[in-house]
Amino acid sequence: MYDIIVIGGGAAGLTVAAGASSLGAKVALVEKSKLLGGDCLHFGCVPSKALISIANQVAEARKTTKFGMDVSGDINVEKVMEQVQSSIRTIQEHDDPDRFEKLGVDVLFGAASFITSTKIKVGESKTIEGKRVVVATGSSPFIPPIEGLKDIHYWTNETVFTMKQLPKRLLVIGGGAIGMELSQAFARLGSEVTLVERGKTLGKTGDKELVGKVTELLEREMTVFTSTDVEKISTTNEGKIIALRDQTTTFTLEVDEIIVAAGRKPNTRELNLDGVGVKVDERGHILIDRYGRSSIPTIFGIGDVNGQYGFTHAAGMEGKAVVQTAVLGIPSKLSYESFPWITFTDPEWFQMGLTEESAVQRFGKENINIYKSSLDEVDRFIAEHRTEGIVKMITKKDGTIIGAHALGVGAGDWMQTVVYAVQKKQKIGSLSRMIYPYPNRAGAVQKTSDLYWREKLFNGPFTKITKKYIQWFR
Incomplete structure (x- = not known):
C-alpha cells in the first residue's frame, strides 16, 4: 500500500513525488510514456523557448545591416532543431528516473486507469494501491473539427520541433500563447506566416490596451486575422488551399504547411474517472475544490487536468500545496491571487x-x-x-x-x-x-x-x- 500514487510524470507529478518522498511517504510515480518531464520539457516550454531564442538571434543579426554589416543566407532548420533537442536532452538529466528512484520513489511506466478510488491498473496487468492518488496527466493539443484537416499533414507543438525543412508559407491556427510565440519565431526564421484566430482578439483574456499593442507589433512581422474561422482545407500540387471566413466575407489563401495551436484538452479520457465517481466538466477537466481535491476527497487533480491555469509554474505551485494536504493532512489552499x-x-x-x-x-x-x-x-x-x-x-x-x-x-x-x-x-x-x-x-x-x-x-x-x-x- 502506497501513501501516495502520482499519475503523470510532468512538472506537477514530479513535484508531488519528490516532495512526498522527502517527507517519508511511500510513493509510486506512474508515467504513460518512457520519459519523465512531461509536455513542458519535451514539447512545450523548453523547446519553444529554445526556438524563440534562436529566432531572436537571427532577427538581431539581420538588424546589424544598418551598421554596415552584410548578413545573408537561409536558415538550416535541421541545425536549428538539433540545438532545440540539445536543450531538451540537457534538462532531461534532471528528470532522470534514477534520480527519483534514489529519492525512494517507485517509478512505473505504463498507462494508468482507476479500478477503484484506491486501486490503479498500470499497463496491461500490474495493479497498485494507494491511500491517496494525485492525477497530474497534463494536456495535449486540441484538434478542431475543420473539414479536410485530418486528411493532410500538419504540425502541433508535439511534432513541430522535429521539422526538417522551413516552410516558405506557414499558417498558424490559434492566437493564444503557443500560436503567437511560434508564429513570431517562424516569421523571424524566414517563413511567410499567417496567424488566424477565431476570437475577436489575440490573447483573449488579456488587458485590451496591451492586446492591441501586442497585435500591432506582431502585424509588423506577419499577417494576422482575428474573428476568422478556418472552414475548409484542401490540397493541390502547389500547396494547401485554406478557406477562411471572417464576419463579412469568405476568402482563400495558399500555404505550404500548417501548425495547429487551437488550445489544449486534458489527458483524462483513459483514466476511468467516471467509473470511480470523479466529476469532470464537459471538456474532461477534473473539478476540484480550493485544496485540489476532486469529488472523491482522496483523489486530487493538479496541473493542466484541472483547467485552472495551464502553466508549468502553476502545476509546480499546486504540487507543493497538495503535498502538504495529501501527505501531512494539513490543508493548503491553492491561491491564484498573485499568479x-x-x-x-x-x-x-x-x-x-x-x-x-x-x-x-x-x-x-x-x-x-x-x-x-x-x-x-x-x-x-x-x-x-x-x-x-x-x-x-x-x-x-x-x-x-x-x-x-x-x-x-x-x-x-x-x-x-x-x-x-x-x-x-x-x-x-x-x-x-x-x-x-x-x-x-x-x-x-x-x-x-x-x-x-x-x-x-x-x-x-x-x-x-x-x-x-x-x-x-x-
Whole structure:
C-alpha cells in the first residue's frame, strides 16, 4: 500500500513525488510514456523557448545591416532543431528516473486507469494501491473539427520541433500563447506566416490596451486575422488551399504547411474517472475544490487536468500545496491571487491579476486607479532602442495592487519585483521606495510606481501643508 500514487510524470507529478518522498511517504510515480518531464520539457516550454531564442538571434543579426554589416543566407532548420533537442536532452538529466528512484520513489511506466478510488491498473496487468492518488496527466493539443484537416499533414507543438525543412508559407491556427510565440519565431526564421484566430482578439483574456499593442507589433512581422474561422482545407500540387471566413466575407489563401495551436484538452479520457465517481466538466477537466481535491476527497487533480491555469509554474505551485494536504493532512489552499504568466513573444508580454476591464467591472471605475508608463520614458530602453512597450498597474484607492501588466524586452524578469510585492501584501508605494540601480530595465517599474506618490503629493492636501510649513521655517 502506497501513501501516495502520482499519475503523470510532468512538472506537477514530479513535484508531488519528490516532495512526498522527502517527507517519508511511500510513493509510486506512474508515467504513460518512457520519459519523465512531461509536455513542458519535451514539447512545450523548453523547446519553444529554445526556438524563440534562436529566432531572436537571427532577427538581431539581420538588424546589424544598418551598421554596415552584410548578413545573408537561409536558415538550416535541421541545425536549428538539433540545438532545440540539445536543450531538451540537457534538462532531461534532471528528470532522470534514477534520480527519483534514489529519492525512494517507485517509478512505473505504463498507462494508468482507476479500478477503484484506491486501486490503479498500470499497463496491461500490474495493479497498485494507494491511500491517496494525485492525477497530474497534463494536456495535449486540441484538434478542431475543420473539414479536410485530418486528411493532410500538419504540425502541433508535439511534432513541430522535429521539422526538417522551413516552410516558405506557414499558417498558424490559434492566437493564444503557443500560436503567437511560434508564429513570431517562424516569421523571424524566414517563413511567410499567417496567424488566424477565431476570437475577436489575440490573447483573449488579456488587458485590451496591451492586446492591441501586442497585435500591432506582431502585424509588423506577419499577417494576422482575428474573428476568422478556418472552414475548409484542401490540397493541390502547389500547396494547401485554406478557406477562411471572417464576419463579412469568405476568402482563400495558399500555404505550404500548417501548425495547429487551437488550445489544449486534458489527458483524462483513459483514466476511468467516471467509473470511480470523479466529476469532470464537459471538456474532461477534473473539478476540484480550493485544496485540489476532486469529488472523491482522496483523489486530487493538479496541473493542466484541472483547467485552472495551464502553466508549468502553476502545476509546480499546486504540487507543493497538495503535498502538504495529501501527505501531512494539513490543508493548503491553492491561491491564484498573485499568479503571473508570460507570453514569450519579443517583446515579452507579462500579465498578473485583474485587467483594467475586469477591475472596473468588479470594483467600479471610481474605486480604482490606473498607473501607466511608456518604455520610451525609461532610460535603459531608450539606450537600447527598444522602447516598444508599456507598464500598467491597477490598484484600489489605497494603493493595493490588483493587476499588473507589461509589454517589453525581458518584462517577465523585471516585473517579478511586482509579483513579490503583491505576495508580501505590499502596496504600489513600496515599489517606488525601492532603490533601482541606474539604468536598469526595472526602472520601468519605478517610473510607474512613482506616479502613485506624485498623485498623492501634488493632487492632495500635502503640498498646501508643506508650502505653509516652508514659509514658516526659516
